[in-house]
Amino acid sequence: MKEIMDTSSIQRNTVIAVVLITLWKIYFAATLQLHPDEAYYWLWSRHLDFGYFDHAPLIAYVIRLTTLFSQQELWVRFGGILAAVIGSVLAWNLSLQMFGDKKIASASVIALNVMPIVMSGYILITPDVPVFFFTGLSIYWFWQIVETQKVRYWYLMGIAFGLTLLSKYTAVLLAPSFFLFMVFSDERRWFKTIHPYAAFLLGCALFLPVVYWNSTHQWISFLYQTRHGLRSEHSPVIKNLLEYAGGQMLVAGPLFWLPGIYVSVRSLFQKDKRLLFLSLTSLPIILFFAVSSIQRTAAANWPNLAYFSFGILATQFFFSGHQIKKRLFWIAIIFSVFLSLIASLHARFSILPLQSISDKAARSDATNWFYGWKELAEELEKDPSIKFAMTEGCQIGPEISYYTRERIFVCVDYKRTLTNQYNYWPFPDELRDKNGVDAYPGGSNVPPYKEYFVSGGRATSFTARRNGFPIRTVNLIYGSGYKYPVAPDQLVLE
Helix, strand or coil, X not given: CHHHHHHXXXXXXXXXXXXXXXXXXXXXXXXCCCCHHHHHHHHHHCCCCCCCCCCCCHHHHHHHHHCCCCCCHHHHHXXXXXXXXHHHHHHHHHHHHHHCCHHHXXXXXXXXXHCHHHHCHHHCCCCHHHHHHHHHHHHHHHHHHHHHCXXXXXXXXXXHHHHHHCCCXXXXXXXXXXXXXXXXXXXXXXXXXXHHHXXXXXXXXXXXXXXXXXXCCCCHHHHHHHHHHHCCCCCCHHHHHHHHHHHHHHHHCHHHHHHHHHHHHHHCCCCCHHHHHHHHCCHHHHHHHHHHCCCCCCCCCCCHHHHHHHHHHHHXXXXXXXXXXXXXXXXXXXXXXXXXXXXXXXXXXXXXXXXXXXHHHHHCXXXXXXXXXXXXXXXXXXXXXXXXXXECCCCHHHHHHHHCCCCCEEEECCCCCCCCHHHXXXXXXXXXXXXXXXXXXXXXXXXXXXXXXXXXXXXEEEEEEECCEEEEEEEEEEEEEXXXXXXXXXXXXX
């Protein structure tokens, strides 16, 4: 009876923890303005396509689905909140199936939810959200193959793998991870059947629309991501690797990441298929980006698809053996929660006194990107004759589109802006005789506005403030009549 009550309390406490974390995310998702990256992906959702310049298209489909009835910030971000909840169910079922211990299952769910990359990162909606979720789903279905030996799970895994590819190109690293596991376990017997190959082809078939889009756009997305991820920066190797390791400790929690790396390596040499599977679906991905950091430091979020397996594996390590390891687990969890709370609370309430350190520190605060965009849109809408805005880059423009609810059409000056998705959206002919504005960052050179407008040149500026402190200036040049030529057909990567 006591065991039944303990089991019930474990499940109840796990649900309570997930609900509380989810409510926390909902609050911040509803009250923070969109980050420029989020606004950019939201704009994709207004122009659905088989592919986009920067990434695979699934993020646009997710946002389009969650904003069918409302364009409010919460609904733009709702896909990440929902993914974390469903991912918690997957983590519970997978860890319980593997280890038969509800304490490990509960701890795995909590560990995955409080990792900074999930607890704070999933407040935002980026391609990392669907790639993490569908990676977890792919891993879950693959383990069903191992556990049940039933053929149908190959095809469910193939579909999940295809959706992972549609989320982010880095998902291709799942295929060699699964391959390595089959080679180094008795699951290699599946190589004698058609099912692994058919499942892989099924996943690739789901990805074919992205290949088609790239084939009709000079393979621009594939080329961009390859050069973006692998180009050399000619910086010291040790410096790059240390920065990479530091970034991984931040996204996973430093007290969780270091033991996790240890047990991931150790699991390669143990005769435990469960640990080998979790290690080979996480460690090779982390190591791949470590090696790529020799040329250029990988961004902290790039290996995020490794952390579904990694979280479960590290949790199992903490809960096996001496009681002291369990205490260390909860210390690691508390520290991760602390990091996430500080980041979230500062983003919303400015709890870190950066201005007291220096004005430069306050202006360079990364959470400033959540402020000032709605106010900029309101400034532009004071003149109802403004119908279009010329911008540079992908920061100001998407925010203007979102916070004016697309009442102001946004285009870019492709001569002073690196190629991006805006190059593929033509200027509407019906707006060519309307009034517009060139919006460019403070400190930048005055743009050649006479090339854009038939007449005009009235200049002003808008200063975004956070708690009264100036964080960003956007210069504005008003004009009438749009005469800029369309973007060239052949786009060249810089």
